[in-house]
């Protein structure tokens with residue numbers, strides 16, 4: 086698309102200036118003192134979508150930070166894409182580790198250093214400027230475009246999650262496909278599409294024995310020890326090959342297809358190097374799956390913390406009154422938290438020794454998601470990226486969880502494309518966050534190419 090590239094080139098300074106304006110607004114969602122900045126940022130975005138793109142824009146009030154919604158003039162029969170981004174950023178602490186002021190964009194070594202440079206103001210704006218460049222080059226858009234920006238992705242997405250509960254709101258956001266740039270690409274010249282995310286569910290299990298810590302000489306060998314009971318119950322959850330032993334746990338797992346396994350195997354991955362980077366010399370898990378598959382496409386169980394008894398200086402000869410553990414499962418489609426909670430409660434009840442009481446508390450949970458590789462939208466996005474990078478993107482199943490993204494996909498019944506423009510080394514959430522100028526402009530070009538290809542998908546209307 087040479088004409089489009091020219092438009093992007095021509096607007097280079099303007100796009101930079103606009104991006105920098107956004108970066109100068111310290112929209113830190115976690116800190117109450119920045120409350121006015123959240124509103125300022127939302128209004129700034131609304132003005133941009135209205136002024137630059139001519140979209141119909143609403144700043145939607147919520148219990149917390151506003152949502153910003155914008156919509157292009159309707160083209161009947163054309164597919165509709167909903168582009169998601171977030172305008173809030175992480176706090177800047179530790180401030181003394183920043184080499185430049187965190188809210189003053191500073192260009193050095195081809196990078197723009199600033200909080201939010203990548204996550205997610207830089208990445209979100211690549212889409213706005215892609216739309217702007219398409220409009221300026223061709224006079225109109227080839228498909229229907231909606232934008233939704235939230236101001237609390239970094240603190241749990243409460244407002245957007247609640248917004249999606251209403252049918253009227255879901256109709257407003259309705260789309261054939263959701264497009265998101267809030268993840269990484271595999272390499273500077275290596276495009277990628279994340280087509281799967283794991284879900285997560287977290288619990289705390291507390292076991293209570295005697296009504297106080299007991300003398301282990303007077304009572305040892307005659308009453309249950311809650312710490313031992315906890316260790317024994319938890320050790321039964323998983324075997325030495327990483328298989329989870331809760332009955333029915335794998336019933337809803339959608340197996341990996343041969344095609345997916347082939348796609349995942351394309352990703353360059355040096356297991357020894359990856360392990361060495363975290364100080365390990367051996368991996369763990371289901372032997373019939375590769376490490377990449379175990380991380381992104383298989384469920385897992387981890388104990389996050391365990392507490393009980395005396396851990397102070399020296400020793401203390403007691404039978405503790407209480408022991409507890411926090412643990413999580415990463416889930417894959419179509420596993421859901423609710424049936425697991427029921428199965429887990431029964432599993433522990435069956436193993437609970439006499440003399441011990443248990444309390445299992447569900448803390449949080451969300452299912453995972455996966456888009457079939459055959460999805461026409463996924464394939465269209467891949468063609469778009471190929472046209473910019475000169476090579477096909479890698480298809481990635483990410484081991485992490487983005488509950489709001491999964492909820493959006495589920496509640497809108499739309500396909501989802503996660504095409505990150507940034508790199509893992511961009512230090513998002515850390516001091517000296519940056520986005521390279523090259524990735525920023527490649528991101529604009531990629532987003533425009535993806536939108537152009539998405540517009541060609543027949544939606545059957």
Ligand SMILES: [Zn+2]
Nearest residue numbers: 204205238267
């Ligand atoms: Zn983000």
